[in-house]
Amino acid sequence: LRRPPSSDALLFAIAGAGSAMHSVRRQVTFAQQHGLFRAATASTVIYHLLKANCSGKDKVHSTYESLPQVYDVEFFVSHSWSCAPWMKALIISHFLNFDMALTSSFFACLLAVLCLLLRAGSLTGIAEQPLWLLNVSIVAWPLLVFLVVYFLGHLWDSRSFWFDRICVDQQNASLKLQTIQAIPGFVAQSKKMLVLWDDTYFERLWCNYELAIHVKTAASPRATKIVPLWMPFWTLFWICADTLVALLSASEEAGWSLYVFFGFLYAAFCLHKLQGHKRMLDQMSAFDLRNAKCTFEEDRAVIEELVLNLFDEALEPPIRVAFDAPDAEDGTVEEAGEPLISLESLRAIRHVTSYPSPDAIIGQFNDYVRGPLRQNLVAFLGTEDYISPKMCIVATLPIWFQSLMCVLSCDGASCEKSASDGGYASIYQYMITNAVLQLLLLPFGLLIVYPLLLRANQVVAAALHCGVASAYGTWLLVRIVVGTCVSALIIWCNDHLQLALRKMLFFSTTSSMYLAVAAYVFQCFFMCLLFRRKGSS
Numbered sequence: 001l002r003r004p005p006s007s008d009a010l011l012f013a014i015a016g017a018g019s020a021m022h023s024v025r026r027q028v029t030f031a032q033q034h035g036l037f038r039a040a041t042a043s044t045v046i047y048h049l050l051k052a053n054c055s056g057k058d059k060v061h062s063t064y065e066s067l068p069q070v071y072d073v074e075f076f077v078s079h080s081w082s083c084a085p086w087m088k089a090l091i092i093s094h095f096l097n098f099d100m101a102l103t104s105s106f107f108a109c110l111l112a113v114l115c116l117l118l119r120a121g122s123l124t125g126i127a128e129q130p131l132w133l134l135n136v137s138i139v140a141w142p143l144l145v146f147l148v149v150y151f152l153g154h155l156w157d158s159r160s161f162w163f164d165r166i167c168v169d170q171q172n173a174s175l176k177l178q179t180i181q182a183i184p185g186f187v188a189q190s191k192k193m194l195v196l197w198d199d200t201y202f203e204r205l206w207c208n209y210e211l212a213i214h215v216k217t218a219a220s221p222r223a224t225k226i227v228p229l230w231m232p233f234w235t236l237f238w239i240c241a242d243t244l245v246a247l248l249s250a251s252e253e254a255g256w257s258l259y260v261f262f263g264f265l266y267a268a269f270c271l272h273k274l275q276g277h278k279r280m281l282d283q284m285s286a287f288d289l290r291n292a293k294c295t296f297e298e299d300r301a302v303i304e305e306l307v308l309n310l311f312d313e314a315l316e317p318p319i320r321v322a323f324d325a326p327d328a329e330d331g332t333v334e335e336a337g338e339p340l341i342s343l344e345s346l347r348a349i350r351h352v353t354s355y356p357s358p359d360a361i362i363g364q365f366n367d368y369v370r371g372p373l374r375q376n377l378v379a380f381l382g383t384e385d386y387i388s389p390k391m392c393i394v395a396t397l398p399i400w401f402q403s404l405m406c407v408l409s410c411d412g413a414s415c416e417k418s419a420s421d422g423g424y425a426s427i428y429q430y431m432i433t434n435a436v437l438q439l440l441l442l443p444f445g446l447l448i449v450y451p452l453l454l455r456a457n458q459v460v461a462a463a464l465h466c467g468v469a470s471a472y473g474t475w476l477l478v479r480i481v482v483g484t485c486v487s488a489l490i491i492w493c494n495d496h497l498q499l500a501l502r503k504m505l506f507f508s509t510t511s512s513m514y515l516a517v518a519a520y521v522f523q524c525f526f527m528c529l530l531f532r533r534k535g536s537s
Contacts, residue, residue, distance in 0.1 A: 024213065027185030036179050037186060038067035038167045039160035042096055045077070046089045046154060048166050053085040064169045073160040075225075076190035078210045083198040087229060091196045094232035095225065097153030102394055104153075105146035109401060112137040113408070124427055127410040138405040143243065143398060150235075161194075162186050183210070184306075188217040195226040202283045202369075205292040205303050212289075212307045212365055221376040228381070230276040237269045238395035238450075246402040256488075263488030267480055270457035270487070277384035284374040289362050304362070311364045385458045389531050392450045396443045403438035407431065437502055441520075445498035448523060451530040452490055457483045 031037045044063065079088055113126075116137055120126045126134070164183075169175045187193070193214040201207050214224060241262070248258060289307060294300045382388065410418040410431070419430035460483045501519050 024184045024188050024217070027182045028189055029185075031179075031182040031185050032071065034178065035069045036175075036182050037070055037073075037189065038064065038162075039070040039073045040067055040163060040166045042092060042154035042157045042159065042161060045161050045163045045166060046092055049085040049089040049092075052165065053089075063166060067167060070160060072189040072191065073162045073186075074190070075159065075161045075192050075194045076187050076210070076214070077161055077163045077194050077196065078201075078207055078214075079196040080198055080200045080204050080207055082200045082204075083196065083229065087198070088196050090232045091227050091229060092194070093151055093154060094235060095194065095227045096157050097150050098235065099390075100153045101146045101150035102390070102397075104149045105142045105397060108145035109138060109142040109404070112141050113404075116408070123408075123431070124410070124415040126408045127413070127415050129409075131409065131412065134405050134409050138408065139246070139398070139401045142401050143239070146239070146394075146397065162190060184213045187213040190214070192223045192225055193218070195224060197226050197228045197280060199229075199279060202287055203291075203293050205289075205294040205300060208289055208292050209303050209307060211369070212310055215365065215368055215373070216310045221372045224373060224376065226280075226377050226380070228276060228280055230273055231381075234269070234273050235391065235394060237265075238391065239397065241265050241269075242395050243398040246398040256492075259488040259492050260484060262491060263486075264480070264484040266453050266487040266491075267457055267460075267483030270454050271461060271476075271479060271483060274384050274454070274458055274461055277381070281374065281378070281384065284369055284377070287369040288366055307365060308358055308361050311361050385455050387451050387454050389447070392447045395450055396446050399446060400439065400443050403442055407435045407438050410434075441502055442498065444520075444523070445494055448527050448530065449490065449494050452494075453487055455530075456486050456490060460486055 040063075044067075048063065077092070116126050116129060116134070117123065120129055167186075168179045187210055193211070195201065195211070211224075218224065245262060289304065294303070406412075411434070413421075415427045415431065419427045422430055424430035424433065461479055464479050464482065504515060504519075
């Protein structure tokens with residue numbers, strides 16, 4: 001799709017005396033005049049990605065004709081064609097819908113509690129409702145809302161996108177060629193670039209060319225949004241795994257077999273996340289445009305020349321200062337339309353000038369990817385051993401909703417009986433104590449477990465990286481086995497530690513209560529240290 005029938009067709013962007021940025025501006029004008037710049041909504045993009053995945057064909061001619069002509073768009077979607085369409089749809093859904101899904105699930109839970117309160121007539125009356133109704137209303141319903149919004153929230157997103165599969169006419173060969181030639185203009189007229197990262201993204205020369213244009217035209221590195229392939233799978237894993245934890249822990253006493261089972265799940269997915277995240281950061285650290293692959297090698301010289309001209313300061317237009325214009329403000333400057341020297345002349349005399357060599361110019365783009373762009377990504381996602389507080393909150397949603405159900409159901413009995421059996425002076429004292437235990441202390445303890453699991457599996461991976469097994473399959477198996485044991489031990493220790501602290505806090509002597517409070521303060525400090533590592537390199 002992105003390659004014109006001939007490399008010569010690309011030369012219009014670098015031919016003549018104009019700078020690369022000047023030719024980008026000409027492409028913007030050309031696209032506007034011929035109505036080539038079209039925009040699609042997120043729902044249209046995701047629909048056609050899923051359709052392409054199912055049918056294996058792109059029948060989007062009618063969609064292209066119906067797309068509105070625009071001057072700019074919110075997002076230019078940059079991606080590698082080696083990634084499956086359904087994965088790209090999942091990445092876009094995660095990027096657009098994650099925050100909305102989290103917020104919607106809490107509102108759904110609150111709505112369910114209000115409806116139950118109206119039905120029961122009082123807070124204690126909720127415990128007299130059927131247990132299945134409480135499970136459906138307080139646990140299943142909010143989780144269902146999270147998943148529905150996570151996958152479909154983009155239907156209410158009105159932001160505009162440029163996606164090559166849709167915004168290029170696939171039926172008209174002449175129009176398709178003109179549109180492809182104007183892609184640099186589309187990138188320049190996009191406020192942000194959404195990069196759908198997979199293992200091959202930084203290895204593709206066309207992807208790097210799009211990124212280079214965006215780097216040159218964007219206001220800051222923050223305008224580049226990189227969403228890795230593993231991120232939606234990482235999110236869905238935590239939701240599914242902890243839903244299973246909530247179901248199994250409610251039905252039986254946790255034994256070692258259960259700890260080992262979940263230890264295996266956590267170890268496998270933590271290692272997958274660590275590998276994918278580290279691979280992405282390592283690719284950026286070692287990035288070199290000259291190592292990128294090109295499907296058609298005859299295109300390489302042309303694309304590298306385009307990137308070279310984008311960052312060549314010798315081709316920048318001169319700055320003109322108005323000294324004697326009567327209506328000009330002091331210090332008014334403007335950029336002239338053309339550079340002082342033609343591209344052909346520059347090639348002839350560059351070796352006797354102080355301008356940087358072509359290798360040095362390409363190195364500027366390489367340094368940008370290795371430096372500011374990578375730092376921006378680390379500030380957004382953290383290093384490979386980092387999990388964000390927001391992701392930890394999402395992971396605890398199933399357990400938090402089940403804990404709320406236990407509080408409102410008075411642990412499956414009438415509130416009067418539960419309060420009497422627990423030795424409480426009143427029903428409300430029992431419910432308040434139970435709410436603090438179930439809704440505050442239990443999720444609080446879990447928030448520490450997730451980053452600990454990730455860091456522990458990173459230590460395991462680093463320790464077993466050399467000398468343990470030469471074959472990759474055996475080495476991976478050993479890491480998973482050891483990671484399973486370590487993860488199971490962390491979960492077991494945390495469960496028993498939190499149980500002991502809760503007993504000390506509410507059911508022991510005053511001195512024990514003070515000790516428990518000190519332990520929780522230490523946990524707060526420790527949790528701040530775990531979440532503070534975001535952005536470290």
